[in-house]
Amino acid sequence: MTFLTRLDDGSLKEGAAPTFALSQRGRAGLEILGAIQTFSSGTLRPMAAANFEENPQGRMLGEDHASATPAFSERERIAKARTVCEGDAIYRLERFFQRYVAEENFNRGIPAIEERRAEFLAYDAAMAQGSDAAPEAGSLTLAEDLAIPAWFAPIEWHLEPGGWDGYDLYGALFAFGVGPYVFSKGGYAAVGIGDDIVGQRLKTIRQFPKDSYARIYEPGCGGVSTLKAVHSVFPEAELHGADLSPLLLKNGARMAARFGFPVHLKQADCATDTGEADASFDGVITYALHHELPPKANRALFAELFRIMKPGADIVISDPPPFRAVSMFHAVILDWDTLHREEPFFSPVLHESLDAMLEEAGFEAVESYAIGQDQYPWITRARKPESTAVEAQA
Amino acid sequence: MNTPKTDTGPDYLGPESVTDVARMVMALMSEVWIQRDRQIVTEYLLETQGAVTRQEIDDFVPTGDLAERIAAERQRFANLVAGAPIAATQRSVSQILERAGMDVPTARATGT
Numbered sequence A: 001m002t003f004l005t006r007l008d009d010g011s012l013k014e015g016a017a018p019t020f021a022l023s024q025r026g027r028a029g030l031e032i033l034g035a036i037q038t039f040s041s042g043t044l045r046p047m048a049a050a051n052f053e054e055n056p057q058g059r060m061l062g063e064d065h066a067s068a069t070p071a072f073s074e075r076e077r078i079a080k081a082r083t084v085c086e087g088d089a090i091y092r093l094e095r096f097f098q099r100y101v102a103e104e105n106f107n108r109g110i111p112a113i114e115e116r117r118a119e120f121l122a123y124d125a126a127m128a129q130g131s132d133a134a135p136e137a138g139s140l141t142l143a144e145d146l147a148i149p150a151w152f153a154p155i156e157w158h159l160e161p162g163g164w165d166g167y168d169l170y171g172a173l174f175a176f177g178v179g180p181y182v183f184s185k186g187g188y189a190a191v192g193i194g195d196d197i198v199g200q201r202l203k204t205i206r207q208f209p210k211d212s213y214a215r216i217y218e219p220g221c222g223g224v225s226t227l228k229a230v231h232s233v234f235p236e237a238e239l240h241g242a243d244l245s246p247l248l249l250k251n252g253a254r255m256a257a258r259f260g261f262p263v264h265l266k267q268a269d270c271a272t273d274t275g276e277a278d279a280s281f282d283g284v285i286t287y288a289l290h291h292e293l294p295p296k297a298n299r300a301l302f303a304e305l306f307r308i309m310k311p312g313a314d315i316v317i318s319d320p321p322p323f324r325a326v327s328m329f330h331a332v333i334l335d336w337d338t339l340h341r342e343e344p345f346f347s348p349v350l351h352e353s354l355d356a357m358l359e360e361a362g363f364e365a366v367e368s369y370a371i372g373q374d375q376y377p378w379i380t381r382a383r384k385p386e387s388t389a390v391e392a393q394a
Numbered sequence B: 001m002n003t004p005k006t007d008t009g010p011d012y013l014g015p016e017s018v019t020d021v022a023r024m025v026m027a028l029m030s031e032v033w034i035q036r037d038r039q040i041v042t043e044y045l046l047e048t049q050g051a052v053t054r055q056e057i058d059d060f061v062p063t064g065d066l067a068e069r070i071a072a073e074r075q076r077f078a079n080l081v082a083g084a085p086i087a088a089t090q091r092s093v094s095q096i097l098e099r100a101g102m103d104v105p106t107a108r109a110t111g112t
């Protein structure tokens, strides 16, 4: 999933800079994708869900899925449920539209933004001049010799041609095209129909248990949409983020400067080495991150986050819900993304428990719960103990 | 390539290509919508300013009431085209009216 907000949203000062928009053709071509997605997830999907519930095999699998002592393993159950779903023409039509929209976001979107390249660059330059943050307030550290993990490099996440860094105007494409015209309608991947993806971020940040945080870190921060939400909830916090993608980080640094909140961004493989000092953060937020890492890398990531967190620091996570938390039908829907929307680690991670991984890494007070429809956003939160066992004994 | 024969001649695409045919239909649907949107924008600009250039149409971004009106029309259009397969079986008066984006009248009028 990609989540980016508009660059020119309401929090920009009135008249601060000229606006930028796609052409009529570009706009209308993306807007119709939003309408197809709305029909697909709003009308067809509930029909397919009802057909699944009415199917005797579907109902049996649903009961098994909910049972404390299921007859089938989770993987077997999902495979069988998928077969039931695929026997339904409505399900197949719904999935066709999902795939079609995911392809067309780029097939339509890339020409729509390319056609406006000159206008966008002019707009971007004007915005940079008008931004009120002092350049020294934040920082951006790129690491050209960073070893990009082998599991990451070849993936065209969400069918994005060339991956996160495949096209220099992807940031603009999301901010002015796919974001407002398609993603804002919800109804893709774990995001429910009509969900407000900006509001979901704010609601997630409010799951931090304390009233105030001095230093907050976000691994996999991408274009800083989540750090922006952190800033609005905890304006006092010093914000740090890291990502593998230099393009996203550069866009993020521009965005933060534009909105006037300082962030310190670093290119890093957070599962290996964040480059941050031991016990240096009071809070960690992750948003839509873990389903993009293999389970093994997630375990390494949690160990690294544990290291950089201060004793007593909190971690709050928002990621798609595990299969065990959703209905049998919805599990089939989520599982589909793995093969059909280029999310190779989606199912491997959803079969696991982030709660267990956090406990393994040494966290305490681990809990997880949903704060929206279809169990999304799914929150997992925990705390680093005030004193580790070894220290306690000493 | 060995092209299988059917009653109506060679089957060039083969049965698995029904998905590709659907992609072609969807591409056309988008193109038709883009034209429809352009027509609404053109009519609006003509009504409100009397004359309009191609550039103005290209650069125009609908807001407020107009944006809402276009969004409703667009959803109706998408429901009709993308929903065509279910229209074959979901054929009660209220289902037909709902797909057309219209209010469903009281039970008496629809005979349900």
Ligand SMILES: C[S@@+](CC[C@H](N)C(=O)[O-])C[C@H]1O[C@@H](n2cnc3c(N)ncnc32)[C@H](O)[C@@H]1O
Residues within 6 Å of the ligand: A001, A002, A003, A004, A152, A164, A219, A220, A221, A222, A223, A224, A225, A226, A242, A243, A244, A245, A248, A268, A269, A270, A271, A272, A286, A287, A288, A289, A292, A293
């Ligand atoms: C779906 S995006 C979410 C971005 C951001 N958290 C947000 O809320 O907008 C996931 C991000 O995680 C980054 N990522 C994945 N694995 C990473 C790793 N090992 N180290 C750092 N960043 C990583 C990706 O490059 C991508 O930008």
